[in-house]
Amino acid sequence: MTVTGFPTNPYKGTRDFYPEDLIKRDYIFDTWRQTLVELGFSQYETSLLENADIYIAKSGSELGGSQLYNFKDKGDRFVALRPEQTPSLARLVAARYKQLRFPLRWFSIPNCFRYERPQKGRLREHWQLNVDILGLEAGAAELELINVLASVYKAFGVDKNHFKLMYNHRRLLDDWLEDYDLTAHKELVYRVLDDWFKKSLDENISELRSPATRGNETDNSNSNEVGIADNDQIQALIELTSQTGPAFDKYLHLSQNYPEIDLLQKLTPKLHPTLEFELNPCIIRGIAYYTGFVVEAFDKHPGNPRALNGGGRYDNLMEIFDAPPTPAIGFGMGDVTMLSFLENWGLLEGCEQFENWALLRQPIRVGLLPKTPANLEKIYLDIIPNLRNLGKTWEIDYDYHRSPNKRYESMKKKGCAEVIEIF
Amino acid sequence: MTVTGFPTNPYKGTRDFYPEDLIKRDYIFDTWRQTLVELGFSQYETSLLENADIYIAKSGSELGGSQLYNFKDKGDRFVALRPEQTPSLARLVAARYKQLRFPLRWFSIPNCFRYERPQKGRLREHWQLNVDILGLEAGAAELELINVLASVYKAFGVDKNHFKLMYNHRRLLDDWLEDYDLTAHKELVYRVLDDWFKKSLDENISELRSPATRGNETDNSNSNEVGIADNDQIQALIELTSQTGPAFDKYLHLSQNYPEIDLLQKLTPKLHPTLEFELNPCIIRGIAYYTGFVVEAFDKHPGNPRALNGGGRYDNLMEIFDAPPTPAIGFGMGDVTMLSFLENWGLLEGCEQFENWALLRQPIRVGLLPKTPANLEKIYLDIIPNLRNLGKTWEIDYDYHRSPNKRYESMKKKGCAEVIEIF
Numbered sequence: 001m002t003v004t005g006f007p008t009n010p011y012k013g014t015r016d017f018y019p020e021d022l023i024k025r026d027y028i029f030d031t032w033r034q035t036l037v038e039l040g041f042s043q044y045e046t047s048l049l050e051n052a053d054i055y056i057a058k059s060g061s062e063l064g065g066s067q068l069y070n071f072k073d074k075g076d077r078f079v080a081l082r083p084e085q086t087p088s089l090a091r092l093v094a095a096r097y098k099q100l101r102f103p104l105r106w107f108s109i110p111n112c113f114r115y116e117r118p119q120k121g122r123l124r125e126h127w128q129l130n131v132d133i134l135g136l137e138a139g140a141a142e143l144e145l146i147n148v149l150a151s152v153y154k155a156f157g158v159d160k161n162h163f164k165l166m167y168n169h170r171r172l173l174d175d176w177l178e179d180y181d182l183t184a185h186k187e188l189v190y191r192v193l194d195d196w197f198k199k200s201l202d203e204n205i206s207e208l209r210s211p212a213t214r215g216n217e218t219d220n221s222n223s224n225e226v227g228i229a230d231n232d233q234i235q236a237l238i239e240l241t242s243q244t245g246p247a248f249d250k251y252l253h254l255s256q257n258y259p260e261i262d263l264l265q266k267l268t269p270k271l272h273p274t275l276e277f278e279l280n281p282c283i284i285r286g287i288a289y290y291t292g293f294v295v296e297a298f299d300k301h302p303g304n305p306r307a308l309n310g311g312g313r314y315d316n317l318m319e320i321f322d323a324p325p326t327p328a329i330g331f332g333m334g335d336v337t338m339l340s341f342l343e344n345w346g347l348l349e350g351c352e353q354f355e356n357w358a359l360l361r362q363p364i365r366v367g368l369l370p371k372t373p374a375n376l377e378k379i380y381l382d383i384i385p386n387l388r389n390l391g392k393t394w395e396i397d398y399d400y401h402r403s404p405n406k407r408y409e410s411m412k413k414k415g416c417a418e419v420i421e422i423f
Numbered sequence: 424m425t426v427t428g429f430p431t432n433p434y435k436g437t438r439d440f441y442p443e444d445l446i447k448r449d450y451i452f453d454t455w456r457q458t459l460v461e462l463g464f465s466q467y468e469t470s471l472l473e474n475a476d477i478y479i480a481k482s483g484s485e486l487g488g489s490q491l492y493n494f495k496d497k498g499d500r501f502v503a504l505r506p507e508q509t510p511s512l513a514r515l516v517a518a519r520y521k522q523l524r525f526p527l528r529w530f531s532i533p534n535c536f537r538y539e540r541p542q543k544g545r546l547r548e549h550w551q552l553n554v555d556i557l558g559l560e561a562g563a564a565e566l567e568l569i570n571v572l573a574s575v576y577k578a579f580g581v582d583k584n585h586f587k588l589m590y591n592h593r594r595l596l597d598d599w600l601e602d603y604d605l606t607a608h609k610e611l612v613y614r615v616l617d618d619w620f621k622k623s624l625d626e627n628i629s630e631l632r633s634p635a636t637r638g639n640e641t642d643n644s645n646s647n648e649v650g651i652a653d654n655d656q657i658q659a660l661i662e663l664t665s666q667t668g669p670a671f672d673k674y675l676h677l678s679q680n681y682p683e684i685d686l687l688q689k690l691t692p693k694l695h696p697t698l699e700f701e702l703n704p705c706i707i708r709g710i711a712y713y714t715g716f717v718v719e720a721f722d723k724h725p726g727n728p729r730a731l732n733g734g735g736r737y738d739n740l741m742e743i744f745d746a747p748p749t750p751a752i753g754f755g756m757g758d759v760t761m762l763s764f765l766e767n768w769g770l771l772e773g774c775e776q777f778e779n780w781a782l783l784r785q786p787i788r789v790g791l792l793p794k795t796p797a798n799l800e801k802i803y804l805d806i807i808p809n810l811r812n813l814g815k816t817w818e819i820d821y822d823y824h825r826s827p828n829k830r831y832e833s834m835k836k837k838g839c840a841e842v843i844e845i846f
Contacts, residue, residue: 003480003743006744006745007474008518010514012498017467018519022466038786040788043445045439045440045445046440047548048548049434051429073538095439101836113472115497125470267799267800270804271804321427363461365463376566376686393461393463394463396563413524
């Protein structure tokens, strides 16, 4: 007995990929994969199911709290659908720490789940390119990572008109804060800079002068924060964030103490002259997590200026699995964001690069009109092998009794670019 | 604060794919995908999460019972990790039934979850190629499906030495049973034929004569089944299953009433002369589900004779979503089974076809030994672009102070096939 009448919508916050949708997503995946492989990276993959406790252990994170998809399996194991890939990466590396040959250049394209209210650009299930370099020293790793980021974007046909890559270094920012006697306000400055591009200059300065009381936060920061009263300090922060004047010059000067930043300042414009790179003190990439270098791609679309993806250095990756401290640097890039970025800039439909790729996945279809069932032998033995050699596919019309005109029309409606009658 | 010391094994019954493992799995996926696209099929994909009730509605199935991964989400929705792809396919087709242009030729490569004791060849998570043709008439569809199956196997370099394709038709078997007055024993015969190749002839005949009392079954069949006492009937069944003698000739004669079987008998040997095809009355493919034509690929490996994958016609696919009845035919093929099949026959490592493919995913790596950090500019601007043009990747050695010999050895250990000193 079968129950009937179930609704046909997908589970809330997830997507059905009909063939025309999957073509676009797989263009993104294939472009990611091909670029990474060309740059010497190896793909790995883990199961969607992980021990739920490894996410909960990272206390203070929404990912391991209210947004986690977790449940007890039928053997009473506490499991989760992964909300992010990094803990699984750490697990794989820790499990074979002694056998693996560092540096590792690894990538993965996992689907990740977050329980949240679905909204534009944020779904319960999304896919995310994760790229990581483990065991490579600072400087070399930053240069390589930013070269990967640049190469990935260029592979989609984008240039400095569409986006820019901004990078920063948290310890450099700390040095600058110390120089301007602002270390006591570090938490406040980090928080305001992290949201800098989402607000006006006036709003940001006002927040720096007198921070709004904030309830309901997850990062445990002080809700009775002291604002910055000194006008010279405020002026320095205005210069820093607008990248002009003596305070920003000071930032550039201090950056020479960080060989990884110095290297990027000198080499990136030569490496990728069609792209824009910028040392930008406002790039923070969240309050916790990253330990030094951070990087962000920023969409220049006038209707939708926003961060596209980000990454940075996170040297304490391995501790939850008791493996030795390992220099690690990486970035993530989501399929939902990338798809809307490419669509907004007209880099999918109608774009030659995409259409050429799509033809490989949806080849030209030829309609075949046999006169009688006896023609099937000729079709399968002679015609189909020839069409395969030409990279074409076919549709056979079995309505032998209809008029040739109607059969021809029917093949055209089914998307056949050519129609052949078989005798 | 971070908790440490978590175990590094994957969740029970799932696999970690280190790069060397993913290469093999993706060779299988890419070969599947390329073959299907060349044959005019389009890929679709659905979310892993589905309404749990659609599996439970198919009563009597283990997939919707004790083996189902189901849980309540934080909004009290009853969800499941899909155990199979077919209900999701039916959902997508039902949702756009009027807009879609039939026949549909669709495939997907989903991961599916089953809660069971992990054992050789059966895991809690596996991937499965699902190929379906919807809305194409009997005969045309069977020929096309078996052509797809044959083409997929041939794409891996296999031939009649490795496996054979066996097909059957349930209504044809019913006709034969009627001719031999065995209709009353249909359930027993179906059940014994379904397990035919797993037992000896003596065991099978003994079961037909006096069926063992079976408890604990899920298919609601009668546990007090009556055996077949008539020696002529037993003799007919022996002839049928050994494909010799008048009872099998009768089967062949009756098969001419089924144009789809007749077409396969005539065309398949000509279409794929390097493969073996066989009309085999023992092919049942489970007690429920299929409604006519059934097909099975059988591994001829002497150490491991077994079914590799199967499929058939299932015309009542759409009813749980209240869409019109639609002719449907399809097959599934699992990644675990396919991987061990190829490995057992030596069709992966050391096989030219696989190695050529793998080189695209793990290109030749060149070691670069700069004398000083100043050489990095030359490396990134001149050498790396040239290596990319040649389809090679690179590893840079940053230990400027070590001896050239030691640096050379280190690059070799990291898998570099060539090493270049940069001045």
